[in-house]
Amino acid sequence: SYSAELAAKPHCVVFTKLDLMGEDYVPDIETQDAFAKLSISAAGRLGLDALKDAWWRKLLELKKVELAATVREPLAP
Structure with missing residues (x-):
């Protein structure tokens, strides 16, 4: 079992092995609280830019928050 702190991150x-399953393959599973669901192939270098972009957008969002x-609030004169 995982800690609640880890689950909140x-x-x-x-999903890996995209080169074996086809470029548009994304299994239809529940991804509770996940900000993205992506497929990649490290061997074929497929989907890696989308993965990096998704994390970059999420990190920027977290930084803004x-x-x-x-x-x-500015101090009143």
């Missing part, structure tokens, strides 16, 4: 589901939480 951002995650995506990545983090920065928004630290922004304070």
Whole structure:
């Protein structure tokens, strides 16, 4: 079993062996709380850019939320 802290972290589901299954293959499974569901082939170098882009967008989103939480109201004169 995994900790609740680990389960709360951002995650995506990545299916491998895309080169064996076909470029459009994404199994129809439940991905509770995952921000993306992607298929890749490391051997064929397929889907890797989409995987990197998905994580990059997620990290930017998390950074914006983090920065928004630290922004304070200006002091009144």
